[in-house]
Amino acid sequence: xxxxxxxxxxxxxxxxxxxxxxxxxxxxxxxxxxxxxxxxxxxxxxxxxxxxxxxxxxxxxxxxxxxxxxxxxxxxxxxxxxxxxxxxxxxxxxxxxxxxxxxxxxxxxxxxxxxxxxxxxxxxxxxxxxxxxxxxxxxxxxxxxxxxxxxxxxxxxxxxxxxxxxxxxxxxxxxxxxxxxxxxxxxxxxxxxxxxxxxxxxxxxxxxxxxxxxxxxxxxxxxxxxxxxxxxxxxxxxxxxxxxxxxxxxxxxxxxxxxxxxxxxxxxxxxxxxxxxxxxxxxxxxxxxxxxxxxxx
Amino acid sequence: xxxxxxxxxxxxxxxxxxxxxxxxxxxxxxxxxxxxxxxxxxxxxxxxxxxxxxxxxxxxxxxxxxxxxxxxxxxxxxxxxxxxxxxxxxxxxxxxxxxxxxxxxxxxxxxxxxxxxxxxx
Numbered sequence: 001x002x003x004x005x006x007x008x009x010x011x012x013x014x015x016x017x018x019x020x021x022x023x024x025x026x027x028x029x030x031x032x033x034x035x036x037x038x039x040x041x042x043x044x045x046x047x048x049x050x051x052x053x054x055x056x057x058x059x060x061x062x063x064x065x066x067x068x069x070x071x072x073x074x075x076x077x078x079x080x081x082x083x084x085x086x087x088x089x090x091x092x093x094x095x096x097x098x099x100x101x102x103x104x105x106x107x108x109x110x111x112x113x114x115x116x117x118x119x120x121x122x123x124x125x126x127x128x129x130x131x132x133x134x135x136x137x138x139x140x141x142x143x144x145x146x147x148x149x150x151x152x153x154x155x156x157x158x159x160x161x162x163x164x165x166x167x168x169x170x171x172x173x174x175x176x177x178x179x180x181x182x183x184x185x186x187x188x189x190x191x192x193x194x195x196x197x198x199x200x201x202x203x204x205x206x207x208x209x210x211x212x213x214x215x216x217x218x219x220x221x222x223x224x225x226x227x228x229x230x231x232x233x234x235x236x237x238x239x240x241x242x243x244x245x246x247x248x249x250x251x252x253x254x255x256x257x258x259x260x261x262x263x264x265x266x267x268x269x270x271x272x273x274x275x276x277x278x279x280x281x282x283x284x285x286x287x288x289x290x291x292x293x294x295x296x297x
Numbered sequence: 298x299x300x301x302x303x304x305x306x307x308x309x310x311x312x313x314x315x316x317x318x319x320x321x322x323x324x325x326x327x328x329x330x331x332x333x334x335x336x337x338x339x340x341x342x343x344x345x346x347x348x349x350x351x352x353x354x355x356x357x358x359x360x361x362x363x364x365x366x367x368x369x370x371x372x373x374x375x376x377x378x379x380x381x382x383x384x385x386x387x388x389x390x391x392x393x394x395x396x397x398x399x400x401x402x403x404x405x406x407x408x409x410x411x412x413x414x415x416x417x418x
Binding site for chain 1: 383384389403
């Protein structure tokens with residue numbers, strides 16, 4: 001009974017504070033909304049003064065600053081940051097950003113934060129208690145928005161770096177060696193999954209179409225540990241596609257366990273030339289080209 | 298009879314044709330009929346079909362090419378398809394296009410070589 005009584009006023013007071021902050025929040029957002037033009041033009045002026053906007057056109061500045069201003073206001077009003085997150089993520093990807101560096105954008109947002117703070121101070125300076133309360137509402141929002149922006153840029157940069165690295169690695173993992181005129185070789189070492197098989201197909205076909213002459217491609221898979229159905233099918237398709245383009249592909253160095261897997265999986269290798277070693281593959285290619293290697297006396 | 302819209306040239310015992318426009322269904326059928334007609338008229342023993350200008354192939358067109366090959370081999374001719382683009386080659390394989398009855402070569406020159414090799418046999 002006693003507990004219930006002591007709890008009641010606490011609940012009431014928190015509700016009361018909530019209503020108060022809600023009211024104050026509304027007041028603040030209306031205030032910032034009414035003075036939007038003034039604050040925004042001051043913001044642009046200050047950014048231009050620091051040379052942050054040199055790479056943007058006037059229409060871009062107008063559009064972007066308006067969107068950023070409205071987004072910040074929306075976060076303050078609704079307390080939901082989804083819009084800001086979406087906007088910043090899209091901004092981090094967009095080409096507009098190529099014209100501005102990350103530190104320029106963060107500097108721009110910091111300037112906006114300072115202008116808001118100054119504006120709030122000027123408006124409420126006659127009433128320090130209210131000023132403090134307004135700051136209590138405004139500051140977390142500003143912090144959160146800056147946090148979101150920074151995180152989005154870091155995430156974007158990380159994903160870009162990762163993507164580039166993957167592309168590089170993919171390119172390195174399918175090297176094409178010119179062995180002889182009309183003979184190319186592609187040694188595959190490591191794990192051969194369907195993504196890598198696709199890469200192999202693409203680079204081989206691209207090479208053959210670029211060469212404009214008949215080629216014999218030797219795919220040496222002596223260095224791979226295992227193969228699955230999808231990958232095997234991909235390689236078979238590549239062999240057929242290369243045949244359609246008027247060239248030929250042979251496979252060398254199929255290891256016993258890989259051969260067993262292929263047979264167990266029921267993959268039909270008939271019509272595909274296979275040789276046990278790279279050397280025999282090369283001999284086959286020379287044979288086809290009517291070349292003969294002899295010792296000089 | 299309609300005039301053939303895709304030129305089919307004759308050189309010796311060989312017909313050479315290279316469509317430079319997209320072969321939509323109606324045109325493909327007409328093209329097939331024109332080729333077969335020309336084979337009958339000229340008694341050609343071989344046909345080189347240069348498809349290097351074709352970047353889109355659908356299953357219908359593939360079937361037409363297959364039919365050209367089948368029909369001309371019945372009439373004693375051989376078909377060599379040359380200049381397939383990598384993306385088209387891959388699409389054909391994925392569609393399950395069988396290589397039976399059709400020879401392939403990198404370009405026109407090699408295609409003619411292939412025909413001469415077949416004739417010599």
